[in-house]
Amino acid sequence: MAFDLKEHPHRRFNPLTRQWVLVSPHRTQRPWLGQVETVADEKQPAYDPACYMCPGNTRAAGARNPDYKTTLVFDNDYPALLPETPQGNIDVNDLLVAKSEAGICRVICFSPRHDLTIARMSLEELRPVMDLWAEQSQELGSREFVNYVQVFENRGAMMGASNPHPHCQIWGSDSVPDEPAKEQLAQQEYQSTRNSCLLCDYLALERQRGERIVFENQLFTVLAPFWAIWPFETLVLARQHIGSLTDLIGDQRDALADALKRLTTRYDHLFETSFPYSMGFHQTPTDGKHQEWHLHAHFYPPLLRSATVRKFMVGYEMLGTPQRDITAESAAARLREMKEI
Ligand SMILES: [Zn+2]
Numbered sequence: 001m002a003f004d005l006k007e008h009p010h011r012r013f014n015p016l017t018r019q020w021v022l023v024s025p026h027r028t029q030r031p032w033l034g035q036v037e038t039v040a041d042e043k044q045p046a047y048d049p050a051c052y053m054c055p056g057n058t059r060a061a062g063a064r065n066p067d068y069k070t071t072l073v074f075d076n077d078y079p080a081l082l083p084e085t086p087q088g089n090i091d092v093n094d095l096l097v098a099k100s101e102a103g104i105c106r107v108i109c110f111s112p113r114h115d116l117t118i119a120r121m122s123l124e125e126l127r128p129v130m131d132l133w134a135e136q137s138q139e140l141g142s143r144e145f146v147n148y149v150q151v152f153e154n155r156g157a158m159m160g161a162s163n164p165h166p167h168c169q170i171w172g173s174d175s176v177p178d179e180p181a182k183e184q185l186a187q188q189e190y191q192s193t194r195n196s197c198l199l200c201d202y203l204a205l206e207r208q209r210g211e212r213i214v215f216e217n218q219l220f221t222v223l224a225p226f227w228a229i230w231p232f233e234t235l236v237l238a239r240q241h242i243g244s245l246t247d248l249i250g251d252q253r254d255a256l257a258d259a260l261k262r263l264t265t266r267y268d269h270l271f272e273t274s275f276p277y278s279m280g281f282h283q284t285p286t287d288g289k290h291q292e293w294h295l296h297a298h299f300y301p302p303l304l305r306s307a308t309v310r311k312f313m314v315g316y317e318m319l320g321t322p323q324r325d326i327t328a329e330s331a332a333a334r335l336r337e338m339k340e341i
């Protein structure tokens with residue numbers, strides 16, 4: 001019997017993080033006994049007087065939002081990081097190790113409308129969001145104490161998003177956080193041993209094979225990565241070696257808006273629900289020392305087989321290694337079938 005990725009349990013390697021995922025394709029038909037979650041009421045008002053992100057409303061710390069028409073950015077009222085943090089280190093026998101961390105946390109509202117999502121916004125409405133991601137990455141990254149800028153969106157109550165108002169966060173930090181730090185090491189080593197970009201090479205390989213590609217536009221390819229952990233995880237990759245959001249110019253930003261809108265629309269159709277996810281960009285650190293980075297976005301959606309049945313990262317996943325049943329290839333095939341309107 002020959003080893004077959006479609007039939008036999010196997011491990012797949014993530015060359016970006018150097019972690020493995022256990023894939024169990026033989027198990028996809030087993031009966032599902034997992035938790036059935038109730039579907040939250042999706043219908044939101046266009047304006048919510050109790051929302052701290054809607055125009056004209058007062059926020060927790062007392063500031064009042066302007067009557068904004070496109071996007072809004074403000075410092076998080078309860079920031080995880082503070083710019084004025086004193087520098088310090090603790091190291092007791094390499095066992096009790098701590099470092100001070102300075103940073104800045106902001107919130108970006110995509111729209112004054114409380115009831116929209118990326119999927120429901122027009123390309124014209126999305127473009128200012130792309131512009132703001134680039135501007136804010138530039139602005140935060142130019143600060144002395146900021147060496148990495150992380151843009152991320154938590155969408156849906158299932159992912160713990162406290163407010164349905166379309167928004168994301170942007171955090172600038174002194175250190176490069178763990179996930180991009182792992183990817184940086186892998187990209188650096190690949191670059192130095194092969195004199196080539198890991199993600200440029202990976203993308204070329206995936207485009208040859210085709211089976212994990214979801215769709216492409218003029219600049220971006222969206223695919224289910226070979227090593228995906230979440231059932232419908234995707235990777236959004238530029239087909240040019242672009243390092244960061246600030247390097248995207250002109251219609252490249254429209255292309256990003258188009259890719260994100262089309263992807264989230266397909267997601268919404270998958271289980272006919274406003275699809276929850278955590279997404280974010282990985283990009284070049286702003287310490288001026290790195291050229292090996294290839295800009296990309298990860299989408300990590302929790303849903304497994306319906307609007308109410310999600311994947312949990314528990315048990316073997318917490319104690320051993322992440323595990324999945326449906327393969328990245330079949331997830332890509334499902335997403336390819338979805339409508340974009
Ligand atoms: Zn709102």
Ligand SMILES: [Zn+2]
Nearest residue numbers: 197200241294
């Ligand atoms: Zn590249």
Ligand SMILES: [Zn+2]
Nearest residue numbers: 183282296298
């Ligand atoms: Zn990444």
